Amino acid sequence: MTQTTTPATLIFMVAGYTVILGGLALYGLSLIARFRGLARQEKWMDELENEERSRNREPVQ
Amino acid sequence: MIRERASATRMALTLVAALLLLAALGLVFGYAPREAVMGEVQRVFYFHVSSAWVGMLSFVVAAVTGGLYLSRRERYWDLVQISSVEIGMVFGLIAILSGSIWARPVWNTWWTWDPRLVTTSVMELVYAAYLLLRQGIEEPERRARFGAVYAIVGVITVPITFLSIRFLRTIHPVVIGSGDASALGGFAMTPKMLETFLFSLLTFTVLYATLLVYRVRLALRGDMLEARRNALFSG
Amino acid sequence: MVETAPAQARPAGPGNYFRSVGVIVWKDLAAELRSKELLGAMLVFALLVLLVFNFALELDLPLRQAVAPGVLWVTFAFAGTLGLNRSLALERERGCWEGLLLAPVDRSAIYLGKAFGSFLFMAIMEALVLPIYSALYNINLFQPGLLLVVLLGSIGYVSLGTLLAAMAIQARTRDVLLPILLFPVVLPVLISAVNASAGFLSAAPMDQIWPWLNLLIACDVIFVAVSYLLFEYVVEE
Numbered sequence: 001m002t003q004t005t006t007p008a009t010l011i012f013m014v015a016g017y018t019v020i021l022g023g024l025a026l027y028g029l030s031l032i033a034r035f036r037g038l039a040r041q042e043k044w045m046d047e048l049e050n051e052e053r054s055r056n057r058e059p060v061q
Numbered sequence: 062m063i064r065e066r067a068s069a070t071r072m073a074l075t076l077v078a079a080l081l082l083l084a085a086l087g088l089v090f091g092y093a094p095r096e097a098v099m100g101e102v103q104r105v106f107y108f109h110v111s112s113a114w115v116g117m118l119s120f121v122v123a124a125v126t127g128g129l130y131l132s133r134r135e136r137y138w139d140l141v142q143i144s145s146v147e148i149g150m151v152f153g154l155i156a157i158l159s160g161s162i163w164a165r166p167v168w169n170t171w172w173t174w175d176p177r178l179v180t181t182s183v184m185e186l187v188y189a190a191y192l193l194l195r196q197g198i199e200e201p202e203r204r205a206r207f208g209a210v211y212a213i214v215g216v217i218t219v220p221i222t223f224l225s226i227r228f229l230r231t232i233h234p235v236v237i238g239s240g241d242a243s244a245l246g247g248f249a250m251t252p253k254m255l256e257t258f259l260f261s262l263l264t265f266t267v268l269y270a271t272l273l274v275y276r277v278r279l280a281l282r283g284d285m286l287e288a289r290r291n292a293l294f295s296g
Numbered sequence: 297m298v299e300t301a302p303a304q305a306r307p308a309g310p311g312n313y314f315r316s317v318g319v320i321v322w323k324d325l326a327a328e329l330r331s332k333e334l335l336g337a338m339l340v341f342a343l344l345v346l347l348v349f350n351f352a353l354e355l356d357l358p359l360r361q362a363v364a365p366g367v368l369w370v371t372f373a374f375a376g377t378l379g380l381n382r383s384l385a386l387e388r389e390r391g392c393w394e395g396l397l398l399a400p401v402d403r404s405a406i407y408l409g410k411a412f413g414s415f416l417f418m419a420i421m422e423a424l425v426l427p428i429y430s431a432l433y434n435i436n437l438f439q440p441g442l443l444l445v446v447l448l449g450s451i452g453y454v455s456l457g458t459l460l461a462a463m464a465i466q467a468r469t470r471d472v473l474l475p476i477l478l479f480p481v482v483l484p485v486l487i488s489a490v491n492a493s494a495g496f497l498s499a500a501p502m503d504q505i506w507p508w509l510n511l512l513i514a515c516d517v518i519f520v521a522v523s524y525l526l527f528e529y530v531v532e533e
Contacts, residue, residue, distance in 0.1 A: 009100035009166045016105035016162040020112065023155040024268070027148075031275055038282055045289050052293060131529055186480040193476055197467030207463045210526050211477065214456065217522055218481040225487040225511060 071274055078264075078271040085257075085264040093257040096248050103248060105163045107258055111265035113156035113181055118269060119149025120184055123191075124216035127209030139205035140284070142212060143195070144276035146188055148269060153185045176230055180223040187215040316401040320409025324383065325416065334382050338421040342375035346429060357434065364433050365493035369449065369486055371429075372422060376453055377475050379417045380461040383410065385470070397531060407527035411458040411520075418450045441496035441505070445512070449489030452516045456482050459523035462530045485519070488512040 089107050096103035122145040130138040157178065164173050172178075191211050198204040250258070328334050349367045353360070396406060426446075430437040457478055464473040488511040495505035 009102035012102040012162055012166045013104055016102065016109070016159045019158045019162060020105075020108045020155050023151060023158075027151045027272070031272070031279065034279055035275075038279065038286065042282070042286055045286060045293070048293060049289070183480050183483060190476045190480055193469070194463065194467065194473065197469035197473055199468070203466065206529055206532070207466075210459070210463065210529055213526065214459070214481055214522060217518065218456075218484060221484040221515060221518070222487075225484045228507065228511070229487060229491065 071278070074267075074271050074274060078267050081264040081267050085261050088257045088260055093254050094251060096254075099167050099248060102163055102166050105159055107261040108265070109156055109159040109163060110258070111261045112152045112159065113177070114262055115265050115269045116149050116153035116156055116181060116184060118266070119145045119152065120188075120212075120216055120219070122273075123149065123212040127212040130205055130209045136201075136205070136284070137281075139208065140280040141273070141277055142205075142208060144273055144280055146191055146212070148272050148276060150185065150188045150192075152265075152269070153181055153188065156181055157185065174230070176223055176226040179226055180219060183222050184215075184219050187211075187219060191215070313402060313405055316399075316405040317409045317412065320396070320401075320406060321413045321416070324410075324413040328417065334379060334417060335420060337382065338375045338379045338417065339424055341378050342371050342421060342425045343428065345371045345374050346425070346432065350432065360433055361435055361497070364429075364435055365490045365497060367433075368429060368437075368493065369490050371425065372418070372446075372450070373453065373479070373482075373486060374475075375421055375425075376418050376450070376457065377478065379421065380414055380454070380457040380478075381465065381471070381474050383414050383417065384458075384461045384465045403528040403531055404524055406531065407458060407524055410462075411454055411523070414458055415450055415454045418454055419447070422446055422450065435497065437497075439496055442493055445489055445492045445496065445509070448509070448512045448516055449485055452485035452489075452512065452519050453482055455516065455520040455523045456485075459527055459530060462527065466530075484515050485512065488515060 085107075089104050093104065093107070095101060123142050126138045126142040126145065129135075130142065160178050160181075161171050165171055191208060194211055195204050195208050198207060346367070349370070353363065353367075397403075426437045429435075457474070460477045460481075461474050464470050464477060467473050488508045492505055492508035492512060494500075495508065
């Protein structure tokens with residue numbers, strides 16, 4: 001006796017994979033966002049350090 | 062030069078992970094047969110169990126790095142631990158949610174007291190407790206030490222919890238909701254299904270490794286930035 | 297108030313070790329007998345939990361007797377948290393903590409002393425709760441089997457609880473952290489204890505109860521060993 005798939009389970013499968021792949025994607029995106037934020041802060045740190053360095057080089061008046 | 066080589070390795074790993082994921086999806090939807098009784102929703106099983114597997118693997122890795130930290134006191138192991146916990150929580154949550162979605166059409170309930178599902182939830186709670194513990198401590202050294210201790214306690218107690226619940230279910234087979242302990246494995250696995258399943262496990266393991274590598278790198282760079290900040294503002 | 301450090305000039309040895317443990321237990325016991333803060337709080341809290349359950353569950357007699365083991369152990373779990381927390385926090389408040397750590401005592405002896413002290417407090421609380429509980433739920437709880445389970449369950453609970461409480465009180469969120477840390481990991485003890493208790497109360501045959509007792513004993517051994525070994529990492533200063 002062959003059984004036909006009822007449409008209801010298809011919806012649930014789609015929902016399941018949305019959760020799984022969506023969850024993975026969200027986490028991946030969060031990592032990318034955090035890396036970007038870090039790069040921005042590193043650049044700002046570079047500028048601050050350059051400022052500090054040039055300030056130390058100036059002769060004291 | 063070393064930095065470039067590391068970056069190339071990371072990119073290669075990412076590529077491999079992406080390809081494996083695409084291949085796994087292909088197998089799940091193209092190669093594995095449609096299950097007779099449950100229909101299409103059974104396909105969720107492949108990634109659902111693989112996610113749970115990664116959740117548990119992360120848990121073990123967290124405990125092992127805990128032991129390594131306590132014996133060597135190297136900050137690196139603490140960073141790997143927090144990375145593994147974070148990733149494990151994500152995969153654990155995915156496993157629980159996808160399990161719930163799978164259960165709904167099959168057993169007409171959003172939740173089953175299946176020992177594996179319950180244990181995964183307990184593990185997730187231990188993860189959350191771990192994070193709350195770390196949040197409440199300010200000194201980085203103590204935070205690392207306590208995290209290590211709790212991760213070790215967790216990895217020992219959670220399997221015992223699983224055994225207790227499993228034993229409980231074998232002597233109380235009739236329960237409100239889904240039923241017996243073998244319910245969530247309650248379909249016959251044909252060879253094609255088994256191959257798809259094993260491939261999914263492999264894919265998710267590589268995915269875990271890739272995410273771990275990146276997350277640890279994020280933590281390391283964050284640490285270096287913090288050191289630079291301290292050097293700048295204390296001088 | 298710093299207490300005199302025990303056995304400074306004597307050589308290390310098993311007799312000395314257990315004497316240190318005994319000193320720590322006695323110190324806590326004596327302090328508590330004087331002030332009765334801890335036991336009072338635990339007892340009142342346990343009774344309140346019992347009352348809340350009584351009104352929350354509103355069951356008829358047979359059903360109430362069926363849930364009795366569960367309610368009993370939930371009560372012990374919550375009141376036990378209180379005892380663990382306060383036992384270690386009081387040390388810090390009174391300033392004894394540094395003194396204790398400076399004493400030439402093995403850190404693991406501190407663990408055993410604290411754990412045994414907490415166990416005694418929990419046992420006293422249980423001894424007071426059980427008769428009241430028996431009366432409220434109309435069951436005889438003074439069966440040897442049940443008392444054995446209460447004993448074994450308390451050992452498992454207190455062993456992990458002491459380790460985790462030592463961590464929790466060093467955190468900012470100390471009051472809420474202990475239950476959050478303890479409950480997920482102490483589940484095997486609770487599950488075994490509840491089921492063994494239920495077995496004894498319903499006069500089930502021993503071969504049905506033995507597996508739960510075995511699991512409970514195994515948990516006790518594992519939890520005590522793990523906590524004993526890990527405690528020193530938690531009290532480094």
